[in-house]
Amino acid sequence: xxxxxxxxxxxxxxxxxxxxEWQLVxxxxxxxxxxxxxxxxxxxxxxxxxSNTDLHALVTYERITGFRETNANALxxxxxxxxxxxxxxxxxxxxxPIASFCAVCGAKRAS
Numbered sequence: 001x002x003x004x005x006x007x008x009x010x011x012x013x014x015x016x017x018x019x020x021e022w023q024l025v026x027x028x029x030x031x032x033x034x035x036x037x038x039x040x041x042x043x044x045x046x047x048x049x050x051s052n053t054d055l056h057a058l059v060t061y062e063r064i065t066g067f068r069e070t071n072a073n074a075l076x077x078x079x080x081x082x083x084x085x086x087x088x089x090x091x092x093x094x095x096x097p098i099a100s101f102c103a104v105c106g107a108k109r110a111s
Contacts (some may be wrong), residue, residue, distance in 0.1 A: 002065045006092045008103065009077055014048050015065035016080040024064065030057035034072070049073070084109070 002015035017025060024047035033055055034048045037094055043051065057075055062068050069075060084094030099106050 005080075005081060005083065005086075006104075007074075007078065008076060008092075014069075014074075014078055015067050016078050016083065017061070018080055019066070021064050022079050022081075025057045025060045025075060027057045027072070030055045030072055030075070075089055 002017055002021060004013050004015050007014045007016075034045075037043060037051065038045065038048045041048075041051075055072055056071055058072055061075055061078070069078070076077070082096070084097045084099045086093055087102035087105060087107055088110040090102060090105040092102060092104040093104050094101075094109060099109060
């Protein structure tokens with residue numbers, strides 16, 4: 001079950017995927033679809049992203065989470081495994097599992 005936490009890149013709370021859910025979304029396949037689209041059409045990278053908003057990864061992410069994400073790139077960091085525990089001072093997740101302090105409020109990580 002996805003867990004909604006703060007995403008420091010998006011600056012909002014978003015559903016983050018567990019590893020099992022991540023395998024269903026399969027963003028690596030999404031990248032291959034974009035490469036193939038560019039090869040077939042000669043489109044720029046930006047155009048390929050815009051033209052492929054119905055990609056499997058985006059559709060699956062919305063089906064799992066109920067959250068409509070339109071930026072395929074954002075899926076790459078909507079993964080629980082990438083974040084640390086919640087800060088004991090402000091409650092936001094630490095940016096990485098090994099972070100020694102909170103990048104939001106500056107509090108040191110609780111031991």
